[in-house]
Amino acid sequence: IHARACARLADQAVRRTCPDVVFGPCMSRPLGFMETSKPIVYASDATASLLVNAYDVYRRRGRSWKAAMHDFENQAIARADRVALASRSSVQSAIEDHQADPAKVSVVPLGANVSLPSGEEVVVPAEPPRPESLDLLLVAADPERKQLRLCVEIAAGLRLRGWTATLHYIGPHRPECESEFVAWAGRLQLGNQEDAAKHRFLLEKCHIALLPSLAEMYGISPIESAAYARPAVVSDVGGLSTVILDRLTGRVLPATMPCDGWVDAIEGMVEREDRYRSFSSEAFKRHESVLNWPSWGASIRTLMEELI
The missing domain is CATH 3.40.50.2000 (Glycogen Phosphorylase B;)
Structure with a gap:
């Protein structure tokens, strides 16, 4: 009814x-x-x-x-x-x-639902991470569906391999926020200027966006990272394989991939500076040409x- x-x-408006x-x-x-x-x-x-x-x-x-x-x-x-x-x-x-x-x-x-303030420019390619500082970003209003716990395990796995990885997480509080590997940013309201500035800061600070979702119709957050020339590692569900082109603008992995597989993929992206720069440049190029x-x-x- x-x-x-x-x-x-609607028909009345059309007439x-x-x-x-x-x-x-x-x-x-x-x-x-x-x-x-x-x-x-x-x-x-x-x-x-x-x-x-x-x-x-x-x-x-x-x-x-x-x-x-x-x-x-x-x-x-x-x-x-x-x-x-x-x-x-x-x-x-x-x-x-x-x-x-x-x-x-x-x-x-x-x-992407993000825009640079007037006068700011994105550095392309982004500066590659170093073993002493590898910053990951997860934006998750639904941290269970987007697998916050797995992301924490990924950061821990990278640390075991000699990378000082930190997971920056935007979303509701969960027990995982207390991990030494997690920097919880809180729930940001992008209509608020301070929150929007914090969001942009994290997009620029973090080297790789993570989104190992169990279900995802599309996936805006990897595009927001791409707007800052940051590649992403995502699961192969829903629209994420349209957003991220595997081995070009990031990695697309099976949603059932064990933690070590995610760690392998990230390490493969960052262990060579020229490889990371290529991912960074291609991510930004796709944002500028298509994902806007x-x-x-x-x-x-x-x-x-x-x-x-």
């Missing part, structure tokens, strides 16, 4: 303003019920099928709710003339789980222009 009511309001194209970002519920004859571009970072199967908060929902979400997604994708999804995994899900026409579905990666909001907007505009 609510979705149909929203669709009626009132007469746009060339209707754009619906993450608006699967009303889009499928709209009656407008105007072409529609639907954009999202994930599909309903991926969401309800990946995250505990949705897996615990009842069957009827899950079925409704699936139906909304089916209708929105069928109704749209173009579908822009953030990752290859989402495109695959749209085709396989929601019967999308492959010809109208595109990968359009999202950008102007590029996302240009791609969406192109899809719209195809329909006019």
